[in-house]
């Protein structure tokens with residue numbers, strides 16, 4: 710689904726992402742974790758195309774998109790959900806999603822966009838709130854809306870940027886169930902997350918970053934038992 714080869718991003722003298730290589734397989738839920746400042750957000754920005762890499766390549770479904778801007782990556786099946794949810798506050802949930810469906814994939818006919826929106830409303834459990842203005846939603850519903858908006862762009866690979874942040878543990882576990890449903894619907898998921906119970910519950914595989922580099926890769930249990938990973942987390946106040 711996604712292949713990163715020696716992806717690198719420098720900010721002046723700081724190498725925020727340093728020759729990162731890994732592959733995400735189709736149908737996987739894949740986590741990128743690491744202490745504060747490890748380079749996770751920068752990596753996500755490289756994948757979605759907000760930053761251009763100084764070195765390395767990126768392939769999505771076998772296509773080299775290293776030089777492609779974010780919208781081209783979106784057309785090729787890359788979707789992204791953000792930690793800070795910024796819906797159109799006065800518009801209903803359904804209207805917000807229609808914007809995503811129409812503009813996420815330009816050229817989508819209105820009838821198709823409306824059908825996608827209804828499907829996504831069902832999948833995300835937002836159907837009962839379809840006519841509610843976005844500003845009346847709870848935080849958990851906001852998060853559902855953000856996931857739903859990203860899904861309306863019909864991604865093959867969905868990037869989740871700490872989307873559980875701010876949720877109470879029980880709410881986070883509800884969101885975990887939703888992400889599992891999203892994967893079951895055929896979407897591959899790559900996420901960055903600070904909440905370890907969420908990583909444990911969701912990830913098939915985990916990559917651990919520290920100082921811009923991949924220091925471990927494996928199942929949650931494997932990386933959690935890795936001495937280098939334990940040192941990265943315990944060796945400084947994260």
Ligand SMILES: Nc1ncnc2c1ncn2[C@@H]1O[C@H](COP(=O)(O)OP(=O)(O)OP(=O)(O)O)[C@@H](O)[C@H]1O
Pocket residue numbers: 720723725743744745746747748749750751752
């Ligand atoms: N636009 C930028 N300009 C300069 N330095 C940056 C920029 N963005 C990030 N950095 C630096 O790059 C390094 C990696 O930051 P990044 O935000 O990617 O880490 P992170 O793992 O996402 O951290 P956190 O978990 O705290 O969000 C940090 O040292 C950060 O200060």
